Amino acid sequence: MKLALLILEDESPVREAIERDLATFARLIRVESAEDVPTALEVIDEIAADGDRLALVLADHRLPGISGIDFLIMLKSDPRAIGTRKALVTGQADQDDTIRAINEAGLDRYVSKPWAPENLRALVRMLLTDYVIDNRLDPLPILPALDAGRALALLHDYGDQ
Numbered sequence: 001m002k003l004a005l006l007i008l009e010d011e012s013p014v015r016e017a018i019e020r021d022l023a024t025f026a027r028l029i030r031v032e033s034a035e036d037v038p039t040a041l042e043v044i045d046e047i048a049a050d051g052d053r054l055a056l057v058l059a060d061h062r063l064p065g066i067s068g069i070d071f072l073i074m075l076k077s078d079p080r081a082i083g084t085r086k087a088l089v090t091g092q093a094d095q096d097d098t099i100r101a102i103n104e105a106g107l108d109r110y111v112s113k114p115w116a117p118e119n120l121r122a123l124v125r126m127l128l129t130d131y132v133i134d135n136r137l138d139p140l141p142i143l144p145a146l147d148a149g150r151a152l153a154l155l156h157d158y159g160d161q
Contacts, residue, residue, distance in 0.1 A: 001053060002030045002053075003132075004030040004032060004052050004053060005022070005025065005030070005031050005032070006033070006034065006044070006047075007022075007031070007032070007033040007058050008033075008034050008057060008059040008071065009035065009060045009089070010060060010062075012035070014060070015035065018033075018058065019031065021115075021121065022120065024121070025121075028141075029142055030047065032046075032047065035063075036063055036065055037063060037070075037074075038065070040057075040071060044081070047080070048080045053135075054080060054081050055128055055132075056084065056085045056086075056124065056127050056131065057084060057085070057087070059071060059087070059090075061090040061101075062090065069101045069104075072086045072088070072105035073100075073101075073104045073105040076104070076105055076106055083131060083134055083135055085128070085131050086105055086107050086109075087108055087109040087110070087123065088107055088109070089115065090110075090111075090112070090113060091112060091113035098110060108130070124145075126147055128142070128146055129147040129150050129151055133151075139155065
């Protein structure tokens with residue numbers, strides 16, 4: 001079982017930039033991308049069929065067809081995405097959209113475009129660590145992708161039980 005990160009971004013150069021900025025994670029977790037919601041749902045089907053777990057979604061708001069926020073709201077009730085961390089990576093969501101994402105989708109974070117690559121990596125590290133801790137997963141196989149201090153504290157907690 002691998003943890004998976006899904007990048008949902010319709011603009012190819014932006015999607016490729018996110019993939020490039022997160023390339024260091026790809027050797028430890030599954031990194032997938034999609035340009036629209038129907039493709040994202042197919043990717044989630046593949047992740048589930050492979051026995052992997054969708055740990056994190058980075059979604060743009062403005063997408064063709066279904067918006068990123070509507071997709072994140074849909075995910076909230078999807079059994080394949082229980083506990084999945086959600087971040088909106090956009091430059092175009094207004095305050096009402098953002099509030100809706102927080103209230104209805106359980107949005108974990110908002111990232112403005114353009115982003116600083118080191119900040120995006122830190123965010124991904126934090127959200128993956130949250131997922132591992134909340135799901136009581138063994139952090140050792142992906143420790144370099146996590147916040148090591150928090151992940152090692154989890155191992156210490158396991159030892160106390």
